[in-house]
Amino acid sequence: MSKINLYKFASPATFYGLAGQMIPGFAILSAILFAIGLYISFFVAPTDAQQGEAYRIIFIHVPAAWMSMFIYVVMAVYAGVGLAFNTRLSAMMAQALAPTGALFAFIALFTGSFWGKPMWGTWWVWDARLTSQLILFFLYIGFISLQSAIDDPRRADRAGALIALVGVINVPIIYFSVKWWNTLHQGASISLTKAPSMAHTMLAGMLIMAIACWTYTIAVALSRVRLIILERERHSTWVSELLEDIK
Amino acid sequence: MIMLTWLLRRDLLLAIRRKSDVLTTLFFFVIMVSLFPLGVGPEPQLLKAMGPGVLWVAALLASMLSLGRLFAADYADGTLEQMLLCPESLALIVLAKAAIHWLASELPLVLMAPLLGLQFGLSGDALWVLTLSLLLGTPVLSLVGAIGASLTLGLRGGGVLVSLLVLPLYIPVLIFGAGAVDASTSGLGAGGHLSILGALLVLALLATPKAVAAALRISLE
Numbered sequence: 329m330s331k332i333n334l335y336k337f338a339s340p341a342t343f344y345g346l347a348g349q350m351i352p353g354f355a356i357l358s359a360i361l362f363a364i365g366l367y368i369s370f371f372v373a374p375t376d377a378q379q380g381e382a383y384r385i386i387f388i389h390v391p392a393a394w395m396s397m398f399i400y401v402v403m404a405v406y407a408g409v410g411l412a413f414n415t416r417l418s419a420m421m422a423q424a425l426a427p428t429g430a431l432f433a434f435i436a437l438f439t440g441s442f443w444g445k446p447m448w449g450t451w452w453v454w455d456a457r458l459t460s461q462l463i464l465f466f467l468y469i470g471f472i473s474l475q476s477a478i479d480d481p482r483r484a485d486r487a488g489a490l491i492a493l494v495g496v497i498n499v500p501i502i503y504f505s506v507k508w509w510n511t512l513h514q515g516a517s518i519s520l521t522k523a524p525s526m527a528h529t530m531l532a533g534m535l536i537m538a539i540a541c542w543t544y545t546i547a548v549a550l551s552r553v554r555l556i557i558l559e560r561e562r563h564s565t566w567v568s569e570l571l572e573d574i575k
Numbered sequence: 576m577i578m579l580t581w582l583l584r585r586d587l588l589l590a591i592r593r594k595s596d597v598l599t600t601l602f603f604f605v606i607m608v609s610l611f612p613l614g615v616g617p618e619p620q621l622l623k624a625m626g627p628g629v630l631w632v633a634a635l636l637a638s639m640l641s642l643g644r645l646f647a648a649d650y651a652d653g654t655l656e657q658m659l660l661c662p663e664s665l666a667l668i669v670l671a672k673a674a675i676h677w678l679a680s681e682l683p684l685v686l687m688a689p690l691l692g693l694q695f696g697l698s699g700d701a702l703w704v705l706t707l708s709l710l711l712g713t714p715v716l717s718l719v720g721a722i723g724a725s726l727t728l729g730l731r732g733g734g735v736l737v738s739l740l741v742l743p744l745y746i747p748v749l750i751f752g753a754g755a756v757d758a759s760t761s762g763l764g765a766g767g768h769l770s771i772l773g774a775l776l777v778l779a780l781l782a783t784p785k786a787v788a789a790a791l792r793i794s795l796e
Contacts (some may be wrong), residue, residue, distance in 0.1 A: 466743040473739050477730045486793040487726045491740060493724055494786060498744050501775075505747040509754060 338417050341566045347550040354547035361540035368533035382446040385439050390540040393436035395545060396464060399429035403471075404496035407489035419485030420560070422492060423475055424552040428545050430468035436461055456507040459464075463502055467495045481560055523553045578663045589648075590679035592653060594646060597766050604637040608691045619696050626695030627705060627756035634684050635745050638716040639738055641680040642724040645666070649673040650728050658664065659795055663705045666784035669725075669791070673717045673784075681713040700754050700792075704765045709770040712748045718783040719744050725790035748775060 337343050369387035403425045410418035440458060441451045452458065474491055478484035561567050591666045649655040658668050687701045688709050697705065723741035727733040739766065748760055755768035 357786075463743050463746060466739070470740045470743060473736060474726060477727070477732060477736050483793060483796060486796075487790065490722075490786065490790050490793065491726060494744070497782075501747050502743070505750045509750040 335350070338415050340401055340420070340561055343417055344554055344557050347554050350548050351550050351554075354543045358540050358543035358547055361536055361543060362395070365533055365537035365540050368529060368536060371543045373529045375532050379447060382443065385443045387533050387537050389436060389439040389443060390534055391541045392432045392439065393461060394538060395541045396429055396433035396436055396461070396468075399425050399432065399545065400464060400467070400492075400499070403429060407492040410485060411489040411493070416560075417557075419489060420553050420556045421549065423485070424549045424556055425514070425545075425549065426468055426472050426475070427552070428548050430465060430472060432545075433461060433465040433468055437465060456503075456509075460503045460506045461476060463506070467499075471495070480525070482500070578661060579667060579671055582658075583603045583675060586672060586675035587678070590675060594640075597679050597683060599650055599686060600637050600641045600680050603640060604633050604684045605687065605691065607633040607636065609694075612694075623696045623760075626692060626697050626758075627701070628753045629695070630688055630691060630738075631709075631749050631753040634681075634713065635716065635742070635749060637684055638713060638720060639741055639745075640734075641676070642720040642737055642741070643734055644680075645676050645721055645724045646728055647724075650795075657796055659791065665788035665791065669721060669784045670780075673714075673721050673787075676721075677714050677717040679774060680770070681717060685709040685713060688692060697756070698760065701760050703760040704769075705756045705768060708752045708765070708772060711769060711776055712752040713719070715748050715772075715775050715779045718779040718787075719748075721787045722783060722790055725787050725794055728791075728794040748772070751775070760796065 337346055365387065369384055373384070373387075375381055402424045406418045406422040406425070409415060410422065437458070440461070444453065445451055469493055471488055475484045475488040478487055558567060608629060611625065615625065616619060645719045646655060649658070659665060661668075683707060689706050692702045694703050720737070720741050722744075723737040726740065730736060751768045751771045755765040755772065758768055759765040
């Protein structure tokens with residue numbers, strides 16, 4: 329039975345409606361979670377003994393970094409499914425996720441440098457994590473610019489899928505080479521990995537923020553995919569009927 | 576097999592006939608490397624430290640510039656479509672084309688690199704390691720670059736797009752290529768770096784022709 333449902337919702341026309349019903353729920357959930365998470369991170373979580381108040385930036389920094397990596401993998405999975413089974417909706421989902429992933433990669437870099445200034449005394453160090461996050465951001469930009477350079481949506485989907493898959497194979501290679509490069513060059517003397525063990529409230533705040541980012545991503549990706557569906561299917565009857573209804 | 580030898584001979588002949596293509600890439604490389612001392616100043620110590628990195632980055636950019644020629648001419652006159660239709664495995668055809676591209680566009684850079692390295696004051700050993708690392712690394716650049724070139728066939732602004740797609744993927748080669756020279760000058764020995772470059776080359780030889788073949792099918796659909 330579940331199989332039939334999956335096939336049913338793989339059709340852009342039915343998924344358009346389903347996405348429309350899901351968006352408000354995720355959006356409201358995300359707003360509530362952001363409110364709770366930000367309250368915990370600013371008012372409940374204790375001041376860090378070593379880092380003072382400036383550490384509070386990790387409540388947005390760490391979830392953003394997690395999301396940027398995770399979204400790339402999810403995007404590559406959607407792209408692979410689209411390439412293998414020729415499902416249009418998967419390619420549209422990949423396309424809808426990419427800008428949010430790039431945004432989170434940028435937020436992670438941006439907040440990271442704000443954290444680095446008071447902690448390390450510099451906006452930027454060529455630390456392995458920072459560098460690979462920067463490269464991940466470049467990979468997102470490559471994916472987005474390739475897709476937007478191709479006018480034919482079918483070719484854009486498939487070309488984007490291929491570059492996403494090549495990227496996801498390359499990510500570990502890039503990560504380890506950057507890591508090794510960094511240890512050889514002896515860049516930053518402070519490492520992120522030996523962070524002191526965290527208080528429970530800090531961890532809770534960070535996890536709530538991470539879930540908030542998750543629900544935000546789902547809501548945004550779904551509303552973006554709705555627009556992509558409308559744009560691609562604008563010549564079909566169900567879209568013109570929909571537009572009639574709105575009138 | 577006949578098809579492949581024909582293709583190799585044809586591409587080689589084309590490369591020999593169009594000498595200016597080879598020479599422009601080579602001179603881009605030479606000019607680019609010569610600009611760095613003018614930009615950062617002529618202190619021998621600084622240049623010696625920067626030399627390997629500068630040569631490698633210049634090789635990366637030169638190889639990227641020549642990528643446009645890999646499939647563009649065959650795409651424009653329809654030969655590429657015939658290649659897709661022929662019974663020979665497309666991955667092998669891609670491999671043959673990449674091999675000739677490397678021979679015509681990258682091998683001259685590899686041979687020129689020691690001379691430019693001398694200008695940066697690199698020692699004899701370092702020059703050997705540099706040449707060896709380029710010899711192992713540049714075929715990877717051709718193969719990985721072929722993915723970008725095949726995906727952007729016939730697109731507006733293809734050249735700039737290729738750089739966005741391909742340069743991030745070149746990073747491991749750059750790190751281990753320039754790292755090999757650094758390691759040998761600092762007395763660590765370049766063996767480890769060169770082995771990893773060799774491993775990357777094997778991986779690229781195995782994996783990229785299939786990916787390029789898929790990309791060509793997408794682009795020519």
